[in-house]
Amino acid sequence: VQLVESGGGVVQPGKSLRLSCAASGFTFSTYTMHWIRQTPGKGLEWVATILYDGSEKYYAESLKGRFTVSRDNVNNTLSLQMDSLTVGDTAIFYCARDLSTWGWAYWGRGTLVSVSS
Amino acid sequence: EIVLTQSPGTLSLSAGERATLSCRATENLSTSYLAWFQQKPGQAPRLLISATSRRATGIPDRFSGSGSGTDFTLTIGRLEPEDIAVYYCQQYGRKPYTFGQGTKLEIK
Numbered sequence: 001v002q003l004v005e006s007g008g009g010v011v012q013p014g015k016s017l018r019l020s021c022a023a024s025g026f027t028f029s030t031y032t033m034h035w036i037r038q039t040p041g042k043g044l045e046w047v048a049t050i051l052y053d054g055s056e057k058y059y060a061e062s063l064k065g066r067f068t069v070s071r072d073n074v075n076n077t078l079s080l081q082m083d084s085l086t087v088g089d090t091a092i093f094y095c096a097r098d099l100s101t102w103g104w105a106y107w108g109r110g111t112l113v114s115v116s117s
Numbered sequence: 118e119i120v121l122t123q124s125p126g127t128l129s130l131s132a133g134e135r136a137t138l139s140c141r142a143t144e145n146l147s148t149s150y151l152a153w154f155q156q157k158p159g160q161a162p163r164l165l166i167s168a169t170s171r172r173a174t175g176i177p178d179r180f181s182g183s184g185s186g187t188d189f190t191l192t193i194g195r196l197e198p199e200d201i202a203v204y205y206c207q208q209y210g211r212k213p214y215t216f217g218q219g220t221k222l223e224i225k
Contacts, residue, residue, distance in 0.1 A: 034214075043205070043216060043217075043218050043219060044162065044205055044207075044216035044219075045216070046212075046213055046214040046215065046216070049212070049214075058212055060213050061213065094161055094162075101149045101150065101167065101168045102167050102168070102171070103152045103164050103167030103168070103173065103209065104152070104164060104207075104209065105164045105167070105173055105174070107161040107162060107163075108161065109160075109161055110161055
């Protein structure tokens with residue numbers, strides 16, 4: 001199982017960024033996936049979840065309307081579209097695979113998003 | 118939102134000692150959806166325990182979890198230098214999924 005995030009970087013406040021998570025080593029289309037972010041100040045924070053088939057999506061309340069999660073089960077890719085970014089969105093973003101009660105055992109190494117003018 | 122409060126904030130022990138880390142929730146949790154993670158500097162969190170007490174693949178048996186209701190515990194028996202890390206609890210049974218703020222484990 002491998003998850004590799006990409007797309008992070010330095011972006012100005014108000015701009016957009018799209019993160020990707022390339023999945024391999026498992027049948028991507030059968031797993032619910034998550035995005036989590038980590039900041040020094042707020043620690044680990046759940047961002048979004050998308051069901052295995054993309055039929056349902058869930059977001060942290062504070063991010064609704066700005067962040068959009070999606071997936072491509074043909075190319076085994078999870079995405080996170082982030083709009084109207086603020087300095088407070090500066091964080092390392094991780095993707096993780098869900099396994100119900102067995103927990104979130106697989107995480108990527110993360111991609112750093114830095115929002116700064 | 119379920120808030121998880123971990124204690125202590127920092128734990129300093131000697132190698133070979135036993136570590137007890139606490140996680141308290143603001144609401145009763147299903148034991149099926151309480152996890153513990155270990156995070157070392159520059160690394161992603163690593164799942165240690167799921168469903169309160171089930172060790173993840175490859176996790177040594179000196180790591181154990183217990184608890185119910187609002188109080189959960191991660192115990193690390195016979196500390197080793199490699200256990201230096203920050204440990205987080207997580208509830209993943211009810212959205213928004215939440216994490217504790219972490220306990221930093223130091224080896225004297």
